[in-house]
Amino acid sequence: MKIETVTMKSPAGELREVEPTPENLTPLMAAGWHQAPQTRVELQASESQEAK
Amino acid sequence: MANINELLTCWGFGKQADIATANLVATMWRMGNLNSKPWSLNPVTEDNATETGKGHEFPTALYKSHYAPPGHEISKYLSAEVAAWAFSFALGNVVKSGSSPNFIYTILPILGATNTTGLELPYLSYVQQIRPGGSAVLNQMMVGCAVKTLKLSVTGSPGRASAMLSVGLITSGKYTEPSGITMPAETAVHEIQAGSMTLTINGIDYVTAKNFLSLEWDWDNNFRSGFYPGSGSQDGFQIQGRFEIGDRSHGFKYVARYDASSTELTKLRALTTGTAVLVLTNDANNMLTITEQQLGFQVVELDNTNGIVTVAVTATPQYHATNGLVTVVAKAAFDGICQ
Numbered sequence: 001m002k003i004e005t006v007t008m009k010s011p012a013g014e015l016r017e018v019e020p021t022p023e024n025l026t027p028l029m030a031a032g033w034h035q036a037p038q039t040r041v042e043l044q045a046s047e048s049q050e051a052k
Numbered sequence: 053m054a055n056i057n058e059l060l061t062c063w064g065f066g067k068q069a070d071i072a073t074a075n076l077v078a079t080m081w082r083m084g085n086l087n088s089k090p091w092s093l094n095p096v097t098e099d100n101a102t103e104t105g106k107g108h109e110f111p112t113a114l115y116k117s118h119y120a121p122p123g124h125e126i127s128k129y130l131s132a133e134v135a136a137w138a139f140s141f142a143l144g145n146v147v148k149s150g151s152s153p154n155f156i157y158t159i160l161p162i163l164g165a166t167n168t169t170g171l172e173l174p175y176l177s178y179v180q181q182i183r184p185g186g187s188a189v190l191n192q193m194m195v196g197c198a199v200k201t202l203k204l205s206v207t208g209s210p211g212r213a214s215a216m217l218s219v220g221l222i223t224s225g226k227y228t229e230p231s232g233i234t235m236p237a238e239t240a241v242h243e244i245q246a247g248s249m250t251l252t253i254n255g256i257d258y259v260t261a262k263n264f265l266s267l268e269w270d271w272d273n274n275f276r277s278g279f280y281p282g283s284g285s286q287d288g289f290q291i292q293g294r295f296e297i298g299d300r301s302h303g304f305k306y307v308a309r310y311d312a313s314s315t316e317l318t319k320l321r322a323l324t325t326g327t328a329v330l331v332l333t334n335d336a337n338n339m340l341t342i343t344e345q346q347l348g349f350q351v352v353e354l355d356n357t358n359g360i361v362t363v364a365v366t367a368t369p370q371y372h373a374t375n376g377l378v379t380v381v382a383k384a385a386f387d388g389i390c391q
Binding site: 008011020022025026029030031033 | 145146147148149150156158163165166167168341343372374375376377379381
């Protein structure tokens with residue numbers, strides 16, 4: 001079974017996919033990370049599409 | 053003439069694009085409100101009483117100043133949907149995960165230094181209508197509303213009122229009249245009553261010990277005034293162009309029975325801190341979990357409640373170095389809240 005992940009974005013712009021448990025999300029969000037609107041795969045696909 | 057029970061209200065469960073752009077009806081839900089007072093726009097005028105040259109001290113003219121709508125309270129029985137909405141808009145940093153029927157909203161307070169919208173929280177629109185149509189008594193949409201205060205109350209009495217949410221809204225003064233909104237069907241919610249509660253504070257499981265009486269959790273964003281040169285106007289009255297968080301305040305108070313094994317006074321004297329975890333459940337897909345990451349006791353006062361010795365504790369939520377102040381996890385069978 002595929003584990004669900006969400007893509008988080010740091011204040012510096014780093015993207016990281018994490019399992020969305022409170023234990024994983026709390027320290028990131030407390031440090032200013034936010035949910036990115038798309039997964040990294042979707043972001044890369046979107047960026048490559050834009051490059052074309 | 054209109055009865056107040058004809059008042060229809062709906063508001064954004066999704067967030068506005070910015071303070072001036074209203075929600076589309078697709079991102080609004082219709083719900084009732086235990087607070088029956090309609091929201092008033094309260095335009096404010098000035099006069100020329102203090103100006104010289106008139107030969108007397110009385111005003112002779114009125115001038116438009118600004119819109120000063122008072123705060124408006126949405127008072128609701130606790131439900132999974134409204135909890136997810138209220139905490140998301142009050143605290144601001146929201147991560148949505150899960151899928152139907154189990155959406156999970158993990159919510160923390162924003163940090164001004166890193167929040168993508170600076171000191172501003174998400175905005176929503178609020179619609180109030182009485183007999184909308186050709187001769188509506190009331191049909192307004194307030195645009196650019198924000199959650200200023202939030203209070204969760206849990207009491208020992210049974211029933212729907214055993215767990216309540218009170219949400220204090222403010223609005224910019226921008227409005228649309230008529231609203232242009234066709235009121236959607238009423239949104240079904242999953243209400244949560246106090247009988248489902250579990251609670252551990254600073255290492256003590258109060259519910260298993262059958263010692264717990266009541267609790268109040270509150271939050272205030274203490275917004276700064278949103279008037280500034282260029283903040284905008286409507287009908288010649290200035291409106292507010294932003295709501296920025298001020299020094300936010302957060303309270304946590306509770307009352308429990310006091311017995312020989314009670315440790316509240318000891319922990320206050322020792323300045324002991326720990327987590328507090330409050331869980332209120334409708335079912336596995338509709339529940340609210342609040343984790344205070346580091347809680348100390350500020351005031352511990354002995355009292356009596358209906359003849360039983362009790363202890364009233366005013367706790368001090370502290371900012372944990374790694375986990376921050378508070379984490380709220382709201383599970384709800386409703387998609388798109390604060391998105």
